[in-house]
Amino acid sequence: MLRDCLRLAKTHLGATGSLHIGPLPQTRSGRPAMIQGFRPQSLSAEALGFERVPISFARVETELAARLAATPPGTVLTVDMGWGLQTASATANFEGWMGIAAQLAEQSGRAVVSLYNRSLLIDEHLLSALRGHPVVLAPEGMVPNPHWLPPQLYARGTLREQVNFWLGGIAPSLVRNNPHADRHAAEGADPMWMLSRRAEEPTIPNEDVRERWKIRCFGRLRVYRADGRQVDWAITGGATMKTKTLFAYLLQQGGKGARADDLADLLWPDAESAEGARNRLYHTVRCLRQALDENRSGHAAGHVLRDGTNYILVPPERSWIDISTFEQLCRQSQSHIKAGDLDEALICLRAADRLYSGDLFEDIPSEYVDDQERDWCWTRRYWLRDMYLKVQRDAARIYRTRAEYSAALTHCRKALVLDPLSEFAHEEAMQIFAAQGRREAIDRQYALYLDSLSRFDDRPRSSELTRLYRSLTTL
Known part of the structure; x- marks a missing residue:
């Protein structure tokens, strides 16, 4: 994606240098590799403040303005927008970047190009991009974005005011001039x-x-x-x-x-x-x-x-809700797993993991939650909990297949904190210990499962888990 972007920046923007926020390919000596005749200078999203919690775009803008001021004319700033999945704060405040990008470009006289990986970012991020950037850098050149909204209207306008603006772009006669009509x-x-x-x-x-x-x-x-x-x-x-x-x-x-x-x-x-x-x-x-x-x-x-x-x-327009983002990330991760894109799947799984800070409405008193007549929370709480457990399962399996056993065990333990009887977590943990040659750890894990079974439930032990334990411990 960066290679294509720099090729287009050279052709349509007259770029002569590159400053990049995000990972870069390296040479054997550890230097940034040449890309389209450029050797981009690498900036860390974390060092610039994109991963601070809570994120402060004012600080990000100050840091970037100083960096851009030190660059020669013709430098283009490219930004890998994957930072939006690195913290819950970044995910929730993602749309704040568009206004900052416009201000940086205007003040510095440098082009700012935001790179969106459509297979990775969630729907609401892509919609924010469509509404927040005035032009799109494409093979055809600098193409005006028909879905762009002026910053004030984007930040504070109602849906109807925004639709009114878009209709005016199609035909001026469609604009409604009554300030109260929308x-x-x-x-x-x-x-x-x-x-x-x-x-x-x-x-x-x-x-x-x-x-x-x-x-x-x-x-x-x-x-x-x-x-x-x-x-x-x-x-x-x-x-x-x-x-x-x-x-x-x-x-x-x-x-x-x-x-x-x-x-x-x-x-x-x-x-x-x-x-x-x-x-x-x-x-x-x-x-x-x-x-x-x-x-x-x-x-x-x-x-x-x-x-x-x-x-x-009636929440304010475009309010962000963590449940919606969590569900999108879970769906996105499943699509990547099915396609075999495990790096992208892990990014989505980690982002979903960060969002789930506890059960749905955990501090609402049980007498209101356990309302069988309306069932407004209980079923949805456990459905979301099940989605979170699947996040732990998928992350653990991917890490185990990559022999990243410590990371895999971390996800197993997270699942067991929430559900001590989680069979997949016990199974994954035993398989990890087997791969490490830790027979005594396999025994301890199975004993932990049996102990949890006796304390939390009276159901019979899982035949599949027992079969796995025996196969792993048979010499």
């Missing part, structure tokens, strides 16, 4: 959350200043604002865990929302009267709105809308 009362993080606007629906106060959230559902529920601050659920006079549970439940319901009576029954199942439970719900909704209101100004009704008897959560 305000939508129920636009959320996913386009599927868009609802048909009705005259009685309220407008969203201060919508022009809303910024995207980063929502972490794995482990402890956290919502980060654009500046990195967390939403504080502790509101004076409110019940913190009920407020948090209300957010989690509405988030899971998406654009359809939830009936007020269902919410009241979930949060106050033992209330003496339905009216009393509803009154408590109204108070908790006010607390949630106040928590989500960045300035505590009382103008956050747009984040929790009332639609008849339903309440609907």
Whole structure:
């Protein structure tokens, strides 16, 4: 990919030098190899701050501006965008790079080319690229990108405002000039959350200043604002865990929302009267709105809308949710495994592993999670847990086939922490020990399995695992 990029940069940009962020092929002496007549200067994404947690694009921009200022005219900066899968913070804030790239190019007078591996990066990253870069470097030359959005509109515009801009690019007559015509009362993080606007629906106060959230559902529920601050659920006079549970439940319901009576029954199942439970719900909704209101100004009704008897959560446009990214990475890894692209599969598996910081909504009290009538969390929690265990299984197998036994064992142990009876983890660990010639470790692993079986379950031992143990220990 870099070779093709530099060839095009030389042809269409008049490039005479190269500065590259990402790995480079090396000569036997350890120097960067010649590529298309260039010997690119290598920069580390980690050293520049792309892998800092939390990521700070202001620091990245400062570092890169200084590096570019020291380069001669004609230098092109190429950026391997694989850094977006190296940390959860980078994955969540990926789209912040596009504006930085444009500023660096304008201020330095150097071309900045971002390289996207379409077989590796997830869908939301590729969509960010389409919306964030004004031109595409192609064999045909510098091709204007019809899907590009101006930075302010990209960062702060609603979906309808963005569509209005795109339609104007097709035909100016399609632009709607009414500044209020493209305000939508129920636009959320996913386009599927868009609802048909009705005259009685309220407008969203201060919508022009809303910024995207980063929502972490794995482990402890956290919502980060654009500046990195967390939403504080502790509101004076409110019940913190009920407020948090209300957010989690509405988030899971998406654009359809939830009936007020269902919410009241979930949060106050033992209330003496339905009216009393509803009154408590109204108070908790006010607390949630106040928590989500960045300035505590009382103008956050747009984040929790009332639609008849339903309440609907409306995250800011393009908010990032870790569950969605995790699922995309898992699917991507499976595609790579089936194609035999194990290096790419490992990158996706490692990124998915980093995102899973605990079970879904781990800190929501069990009395709300274990709700058999609605089953809003329990089934999905265990489905996501199973996906995570498969991530550990696939990573362990790939590392074992490469004789990277320490890394393989790390993934086995992660699986066993979550599920002490995980048969694949015990099997993989025993096969790793066999490859290392560690007979006593095989015995210990099988004994650990039997002990876990006696403590956590009364099911019979796995015949396949027992058969594997015997085959590995038979002289």
